[in-house]
């Protein structure tokens with residue numbers, strides 16, 4: 344399929360259903376050629392909602408007044424034990440930028456997980472750190488790191504973040520992670536305030552140049568108590584088109600059907616897979632902390648048991664003709 348710049352712009356804006364169906368079909372064909380009809384499951388463990396940052400869109404930003412929690416090492420390990428039983432072979436430890444999780448603390452947690460579950464991959468998503476810190480986490484056994492670039496346009500980045508944060512540093516972190524040897528995840532929100540067709544094209548250009556092993560994209564959803572709480576949510580339709588375009592531009596990418604899509608549409612994750620996605624990340628966090636990790640409003644699956652949500656997602660994938668193997672789901676180099 345021809346994905347020249349003008350054709351990408353056309354695909355992002357057209358209301359011709361045949362063009363869009365063709366785009367989704369091509370994305371699935373490309374995915375199936377690389378990975379087969381497989382959707383990899385990752386168990387998401389939200390380890391802390393403390394955060395020193397103040398990103399304008401985020402429901403756990405420093406200035407939101409909300410109940411804060413952090414999981415203990417034992418709680419995190421319990422989540423992994425449950426996840427391992429359920430057939431997860433990747434654990435994603437995500438959180439706000441919480442100084443309590445120093446390098447020493449995180450390295451100890453990673454080493455303990457890798458010792459008890461040597462057959463599992465550990466993905467970290469803990470925000471920006473220094474290169475030496477990333478190196479220590481890698482040496483402790485972490486396999487992958489997710490750090491969405493959020494936008495590839497510096498002015499748009501400045502609109503979404505306070506002055507104390509910098510576009511340059513975020514991009515430097517991604518380069519550092521790559522150099523150290525992590526499988527690296529980038530990504531962005533669709534429909535974030537200030538986003539334009541032009542900034543989206545820059546995001547696609549960045550993905551094509553940097554070729555992250557993973558790309559997480561989901562619609563922006565307003566979060567209560569933030570400066571953007573009254574802004575419009577991003578479009579499910581546009582997110583699906585972007586997923587398909589990213590799959591075709593970067594056939595080997597690991598592409599999650601995000602919870603944010605599932606939040607905005609009852610079949611959002613299925614539709615994402617039918618547009619070329621091949622990863623799902625059900626929640627393994629303890630029941631009582633899930634609602635507190637409220638990065639946006641009405642986040643999906645707060646409350647349901649880990650076992651229940653894993654079974655639910657497996658059924659949903661089966662219904663659209665996809666397998667959910669017990670597999671780490673590494674990048675196909």
Ligand code: SAH
Pocket residue numbers: 400401402437438439440468469470471489490491493530531532561562563564565566603638639640
């Ligand atoms: N502190 C970590 C993890 C952040 S949460 C980090 O900085 O990487 C993971 C992702 O959720 C963010 O990168 C952001 O893209 C997304 N997110 C945050 N607020 C959101 C919102 N209101 N709507 C949709 N996605 C959001």
